[in-house]
């Protein structure tokens with residue numbers, strides 16, 4: 001894939017919606033404006049720790065509503081990605097509104113995502129702080145490849161390929177992990193994991209209060 005560029009030959013900074021550059025896009029996506037905020041599940045709830053079911057029925061109002069609600073929920077919680085089992089729905093769907101390391105904003109949803117296996121020789125691992133809306137409060141360094149390609153389908157069942165670098169690649173991997181029942185804390189050493197969960201226990205009430213306040217505020 002070639003890197004899109006403008007006349008000066010620098011990075012194309014246009015927003016990527018479903019992987020495609022668009023000239024203009026609202027700060028709050030239309031899905032979020034339609035959606036209703038749902039409760040976010042927390043580490044320990046079974047739905048987060050098992051593989052989600054594949055989407056088999058596309059183009060339904062229920063699936064569209066799920067994506068709307070996931071965007072609304074993600075914004076209230078100030079997240080950059082959210083998986084369906086984080087709103088207690090056992091389906092392979094995730095959404096994102098996430099910057100990459102060049103400051104390009106990526107927005108979209110995907111069903112039944114599968115990550116391309118990258119040959120280990122060409123992988124570049126980067127360690128960076130990661131957090132999760134289902135582990136409210138803490139962040140911890142996690143090592144991941146700095147490039148990711150996911151293949152899946154959109155709401156209507158059309159094939160979709162999304163490619164990410166840097167922080168957005170991290171997001172694509174983190175959210176795909178969720179749909180296979182894996183949280184980022186599962187990638188930490190036992191000791192580090194315990195420390196993260198301890199910090200979560202101390203900070204979760206404060207995070208929940210902040211989300212509740214944002215949910216109650218008018219959306220702009």
Ligand code: NI
Nearest residue numbers: 131132133134
């Ligand atoms: Ni997460």
